[in-house]
Amino acid sequence: MSDNKIERHLYDVVVIGAGGAGLRAAIEARLAGKRTAIISKSLFGKAHTVMAEGGAAAAMGNANSRDNWMVHFRDTMRGGKFLNNFRMAELHAKEAPERIWELETYGALFDRTKDGKISQRNFGGHEYPRLAHVGDRTGLELIRTLQQKIVSLQQEDFAATGSYDSRIRVFQETTITELMLDGDRVAGAFGYYRETGEFLLFEAPAVVLATGGVGRSYKVTSNSWEYTGDGHALALRAGATLINMEFLQFHPTGMVWPPSVKGILVTESVRGDGGVLRNSDNKRFMFDYVPDVFRKQYAETEEEADRWYADPDNNRRPPELLPRDEVARAINSEVKAGRGSPAGGVFLDVSTRLPAEQIIRRLPSMHHQFKELADVDITKEPMEVGPTCHYVMGGVEVDPDTGAAFGRVQGLFAAGEVSGGMHGSNRLGGNSLSDLLVFGKRAGEHASAYVDTLQVRPRPAKVDVAAAVEVALAPLVRAAASSTGSSADSSTGSSADSSTGSSADSSAAPSADSSAGSSTASSAASSAGSLIAENPYTLQQDLQAVMGDLVGIIRREGELTDALKRLHELRARVANVGATGGRRYNPGWHLALDLRNMLVVSECTARAALEREESRGGHTREDFPAMNPTWRRINLVCSLSFGEVHLEHKPVPAMRAELLALFERSELSKYLTDEELAEVEEQ
Amino acid sequence: MKRHFRVWRGDASGGDLRDFDVEVNEGEVVLDIIHRLQATQAPDLACRWNCKAGKCGSCSMEINGKPRLGCMTRMSTFTDDETITVTPIRTFPVIRDLVTDVSFNYEKARETPAFAPPPGVAPGEYRMQQVDVERSQEFRKCIECFLCQNTCHVIRDHDENKPAFSGPRYFIRAAELDMHPLDDRSDRKEYAQASQGLGYCNITKCCTEVCPEHIKITDNAIIPMKERVVDRRYDPIVWLGRKIFRRDQLESADGAVPTVNPPMSSARLPEGPPVGPDGHMEIAELSAPTQGGLSPFGEDLSFPLPPEYVSYHHPERPSEA
Numbered sequence A: 001m002s003d004n005k006i007e008r009h010l011y012d013v014v015v016i017g018a019g020g021a022g023l024r025a026a027i028e029a030r031l032a033g034k035r036t037a038i039i040s041k042s043l044f045g046k047a048h049t050v051m052a053e054g055g056a057a058a059a060m061g062n063a064n065s066r067d068n069w070m071v072h073f074r075d076t077m078r079g080g081k082f083l084n085n086f087r088m089a090e091l092h093a094k095e096a097p098e099r100i101w102e103l104e105t106y107g108a109l110f111d112r113t114k115d116g117k118i119s120q121r122n123f124g125g126h127e128y129p130r131l132a133h134v135g136d137r138t139g140l141e142l143i144r145t146l147q148q149k150i151v152s153l154q155q156e157d158f159a160a161t162g163s164y165d166s167r168i169r170v171f172q173e174t175t176i177t178e179l180m181l182d183g184d185r186v187a188g189a190f191g192y193y194r195e196t197g198e199f200l201l202f203e204a205p206a207v208v209l210a211t212g213g214v215g216r217s218y219k220v221t222s223n224s225w226e227y228t229g230d231g232h233a234l235a236l237r238a239g240a241t242l243i244n245m246e247f248l249q250f251h252p253t254g255m256v257w258p259p260s261v262k263g264i265l266v267t268e269s270v271r272g273d274g275g276v277l278r279n280s281d282n283k284r285f286m287f288d289y290v291p292d293v294f295r296k297q298y299a300e301t302e303e304e305a306d307r308w309y310a311d312p313d314n315n316r317r318p319p320e321l322l323p324r325d326e327v328a329r330a331i332n333s334e335v336k337a338g339r340g341s342p343a344g345g346v347f348l349d350v351s352t353r354l355p356a357e358q359i360i361r362r363l364p365s366m367h368h369q370f371k372e373l374a375d376v377d378i379t380k381e382p383m384e385v386g387p388t389c390h391y392v393m394g395g396v397e398v399d400p401d402t403g404a405a406f407g408r409v410q411g412l413f414a415a416g417e418v419s420g421g422m423h424g425s426n427r428l429g430g431n432s433l434s435d436l437l438v439f440g441k442r443a444g445e446h447a448s449a450y451v452d453t454l455q456v457r458p459r460p461a462k463v464d465v466a467a468a469v470e471v472a473l474a475p476l477v478r479a480a481a482s483s484t485g486s487s488a489d490s491s492t493g494s495s496a497d498s499s500t501g502s503s504a505d506s507s508a509a510p511s512a513d514s515s516a517g518s519s520t521a522s523s524a525a526s527s528a529g530s531l532i533a534e535n536p537y538t539l540q541q542d543l544q545a546v547m548g549d550l551v552g553i554i555r556r557e558g559e560l561t562d563a564l565k566r567l568h569e570l571r572a573r574v575a576n577v578g579a580t581g582g583r584r585y586n587p588g589w590h591l592a593l594d595l596r597n598m599l600v601v602s603e604c605t606a607r608a609a610l611e612r613e614e615s616r617g618g619h620t621r622e623d624f625p626a627m628n629p630t631w632r633r634i635n636l637v638c639s640l641s642f643g644e645v646h647l648e649h650k651p652v653p654a655m656r657a658e659l660l661a662l663f664e665r666s667e668l669s670k671y672l673t674d675e676e677l678a679e680v681e682e683q
Numbered sequence B: 001m002k003r004h005f006r007v008w009r010g011d012a013s014g015g016d017l018r019d020f021d022v023e024v025n026e027g028e029v030v031l032d033i034i035h036r037l038q039a040t041q042a043p044d045l046a047c048r049w050n051c052k053a054g055k056c057g058s059c060s061m062e063i064n065g066k067p068r069l070g071c072m073t074r075m076s077t078f079t080d081d082e083t084i085t086v087t088p089i090r091t092f093p094v095i096r097d098l099v100t101d102v103s104f105n106y107e108k109a110r111e112t113p114a115f116a117p118p119p120g121v122a123p124g125e126y127r128m129q130q131v132d133v134e135r136s137q138e139f140r141k142c143i144e145c146f147l148c149q150n151t152c153h154v155i156r157d158h159d160e161n162k163p164a165f166s167g168p169r170y171f172i173r174a175a176e177l178d179m180h181p182l183d184d185r186s187d188r189k190e191y192a193q194a195s196q197g198l199g200y201c202n203i204t205k206c207c208t209e210v211c212p213e214h215i216k217i218t219d220n221a222i223i224p225m226k227e228r229v230v231d232r233r234y235d236p237i238v239w240l241g242r243k244i245f246r247r248d249q250l251e252s253a254d255g256a257v258p259t260v261n262p263p264m265s266s267a268r269l270p271e272g273p274p275v276g277p278d279g280h281m282e283i284a285e286l287s288a289p290t291q292g293g294l295s296p297f298g299e300d301l302s303f304p305l306p307p308e309y310v311s312y313h314h315p316e317r318p319s320e321a
C-alpha cells in the first residue's frame, strides 16, 4: 500500500466544509481574488445542508408586509431566550434578505407568491410567514445553487486560464484531521483522501471552519455520519474557544417508527401548514404547555388557533408553533405520562386538516418519506413522532462581524452550525439556512482581508506534520499490532448497547494514556502491541449511549457527573482504538479517527451542562427547572489545554439601547435581572 | 431473523461476491444491513451514505441487479427466503466495495454552461410565476444519485461513449435552464444536441424508471428538447436568427469546452494536468503563485542561504559548528 507520501497544496484560503456556510464562504473568497480550496468529507453537494427541509428565514416581507428585520431580530432573541449574541442576531436579521435574493441571481428557484415574489411560509417562533422555501427540499435547492455557482466561477476561470481548478478547487471525500499552526497563526490543514487514504497538507494563512454539528454523538439523531464535531475539536486543539456547548436542540418531531429510521426528521412545515399534535387520548395537548413568557403570542383555544392560518392578523398562533425546545419537552412529558403513541411518540396529523392534494403539493418529500420508509400515507393517517437530536447551538466563539475565532489563534474563521452565539440557547427553524449564508459570506470576506494584512506566510512545522501523520496512522498500527499479538483471539467488542458494561472493559485499557484529546496521543501506537485494539463501532455505540441516556433532553446533576466519569473512561478506550483493512476507503479507520473529536466535544457539552444550573432553551435541568436571569448574563466558554477541557464564565455582551427598545418592558422583565432592568429604565 | 446476503467486495484490481448471514429486524432497509455488517462482520466494508432518507443521493447501489438507493429499499420488499445481492453501480469504476468513482458526472456538470442571470435585473427584483418555475423545479429535485447515469445503456458497459455523452442527469440540467423563466441564454437545446450527445439517446426511458425522485426525465426533458431542436434546425428563420445573434455564444460554449476525459482513476475532481494534450504546460501554472512543484523548504526561503543559517557539522572536527 502507499507510503506516507504527503501531497502539498498552496492556497490563500482553505474552507473546511462544503455545506451552505462553506460554499458561501468559498464563493466570497474567490470573488475577493483569493486562491481557494473547499474540503468536504463526502461528495460535492451531499453535505448536511442538503437535508434541510423547511426553509430559510429572511424578513423580505413578501407574505406579510409588516415583517422587517426588527421583528425577525426580536423573534430570534426570544427563541434563543436572550442568550444570543445580539450583534450576530442583528446582522443576521438585516442581511438575510439580500443573501436570499442573491441566490436567485445564481439560479435558485424558490416557490412564488401570486405577484411573482419569493413565497414565505410559517414556522415555529416566527411572528410572520418568513421562510423562503421550495416545497420541503429547501436545503437541496440552497446547496445545489451554491454548488452550481461554484461551477460557474470555475467556468469563468477556465475561460481565463485554461484550468477549471486554477482559482477554486473542490477536494471532495477528503477529511481534515488537524490544523497546522505557526506560533499562534494558522498555517494550514492536514488531512487524508478518504478514497486512497493518502495524506495531504494544505498550506494556507487562513482557514474557514464550516464543518457543521455534533449530532452523531447521540443515538437518536437526524444527523449523518459527518456530524462528529470535527470543526469544534479542530478549533479547540488550535487554541480557539467554544461557547454555549450545553445547548443542543432536540427537534420535537423525528420519526419514531420503524426503528431503523428512528430520528429522521419530520419537517416543522407540517405544523406550519396546519398539522397538529395529539396524544393517545386524541387531545391537542400543546395548549397545556404554553409557558408564561409566550402566553401573549399564542392562542388559548382550538378555535382561535384554527382561525389563525387564514387570518393571522387578528388571531394568535397555534401552540404547535412554539419554539422547538418547548414542543420537544411537551412531547417528552406526554410520553412519560403514558399518553404516547404505540412506538413511544405522539401523533402528528395533517390528514384531517388539509385536502390530500394540498398535502402532496406542499409536503412532497414528507409524503414520499413516510410512504417509502414507514408505509404510512400521511394524507390518510397521522404520523408518529418524537424528539430527535438535531442541532448544536454551541460552537466556536467568534467575532460577530468577521467570524474570526476568539482565543489564542489567528487566521481561523468559523461560520454555520460550527460557530456559536448566533442562536443563543435555542435556534428557530429556518434561521440556520440564512445564518449559513450571512455568516458564510462574512467569514469568506474577512478571511480574505486577513490574508491581505500578512507580511509573511505562516509555515507549518515539520514536526507537527509528522505528529499528525502518526496520529492518523495509529489506529491501523494498533490493529496490526494487536492482531499479531498473542491474545488476539478473545472477542474485541463489548456488547453493543451496554453503556454500563463499558466501565468494566475499560479497566483493561491503559489508564496512563489519557491524553487522547491532544496531538501527542500517538505514543499509544507503540505501547499497545500487547493489548487488543478497540472496535470503533462499539466505542461509538457506547459513546452514544452515554450521551443519549445521561446528557439528553432532560438532565440531572447525578447523571451528568456520571456521564463525565464514563466519558473519561471512554477516553482511555478511544486512545486504544484500532482499525483493520488498510487505508483505501476504510470506514472503520475513518470512524476511529473521528471518535476523538466526538469525545472531546461531548465532554464540553457534559461539563457545561453540569455547570449551568438553570433550564433555558436547549438545556433542561430537572433539578433547576426555571430560567434564571443571572445565568442569562453568563456564557460558558470551553478551551483545551494539554488535552484537558477547561470551563470559564464569560459575560454575555450587553445589547445596545436602541435594540433593547424594540422590546416591551414587560417582556424584558422575564429575561433580565432587576439590576439590568433598572439600567434600562434609566436610559 | 437471519437473512442471506451476497455483497461484492474488492477494488479496481478485482473482487467477488462474499456471503454473509446477518440479522434483519422489522422495518429495516438495505442500508441498515450494510451498517450492521460494518459494525459486526466487516468493519472496512466501504459504502457511501449520508441522510438515510433519500435526500442526498449518496447510497446508490445495485440490489439484485436493480439500481436503487440503499436507504430507500425496504427489506420487506423481498420474499423471506430471497438472497439479497448487493453490488456497486456498474457504469463507474470501482474504488472499493460499494464505492465507485463518479467523477465522470462532476466533469460533465462542469462542462454544462451555468445559469446566465438576466442583465439589468437587480437581486430582489426577480419576478416569476409559480406555474413557470414549476417546470424547472421538477428537475431541480434531482439528488444527484446518478442512478439514471448508471442505468443508461449508452454508457453502461460503453466507456467509449463517455466523452461524447453527458447522460440524462445533464439533459435535465440543460432542460431546467432552458425552461428557467429568466435564464439569459437561448441555446440550451442546441448545446444539448451539439455538445452533450442528446442524439445518442433513443428514448428507452430506463433513466425515468430508476429515478428515485420520480423525475420524468424522458417525457418532460429529453423529448421536449429533442422536438424543439428539430424544430429549430428546420426552421430557416430561427436558424438564420441563431446564426446571426447566437453564433458567438455557441462558439464559446462548444469551442471552449473540450470533452476529453482524463482517465477516471480518482473520485475527486481531477487536477489540471501539468502538461496538456498539446504538449504544452497549462497556462494556469502561470496564474499560480509558484511555478512547478512546491519547495520542500517552504515558499519564503530562497537559496543560497546566508552562511549563518546553515548548520553544518564536520564529521571530524565537531568543534567547528
Ligand SMILES: Cc1cc2nc3c(=O)[nH]c(=O)nc-3n(C[C@H](O)[C@H](O)[C@H](O)COP(=O)(O)OP(=O)(O)OC[C@H]3O[C@@H](n4cnc5c(N)ncnc54)[C@H](O)[C@@H]3O)c2cc1C
Residues within 6 Å of the ligand: A016, A017, A018, A019, A020, A021, A022, A039, A040, A041, A042, A046, A047, A048, A049, A050, A051, A052, A053, A054, A055, A056, A057, A138, A139, A174, A175, A176, A177, A191, A210, A211, A212, A213, A222, A223, A226, A230, A231, A265, A390, A391, A415, A416, A417, A418, A429, A430, A431, A432, A433, A434, A436
Ligand atoms: C434533517 C435536517 C433538517 C433541517 N432543516 C432545516 C431547515 O428547514 N431550516 C434551517 O434553517 N435549517 C435546517 N436544518 C439545519 C441546517 O441544515 C444545518 O444546520 C446546516 O445545513 C449546517 O450547514 P453548515 O454549512 O454549517 O454545515 P454542513 O452543511 O453540515 O456541512 C458540513 C461540511 O463540513 C464537512 N466536514 C466536516 N468535518 C470535516 C473534516 N474533518 N474535514 C473535511 N470536511 C469536513 C462535511 O463534509 C460537510 O461538507 C436541518 C438539519 C437537518 C439535519
Ligand code: SF4
Residues within 6 Å of the ligand: B151, B152, B153, B154, B167, B168, B200, B201, B202, B203, B204, B205, B206, B207, B208, B218, B222
Ligand atoms: S431515455 Fe435516453 S438517456 Fe434515458 S436511459 Fe434511455 S437512452 Fe439513456
Ligand code: SF4
Residues within 6 Å of the ligand: B057, B141, B142, B143, B144, B145, B146, B147, B148, B149, B168, B169, B172, B207, B210, B211, B212, B213, B214, B215, B217
Ligand atoms: S435525475 Fe433522478 S436518477 Fe438521475 S441523478 Fe437525479 S435523482 Fe438520480
Ligand code: FES
Residues within 6 Å of the ligand: B048, B049, B050, B051, B052, B053, B054, B055, B056, B057, B058, B059, B060, B069, B070, B071, B072
Ligand atoms: S443515504 Fe442519502 S439517499 Fe440514501
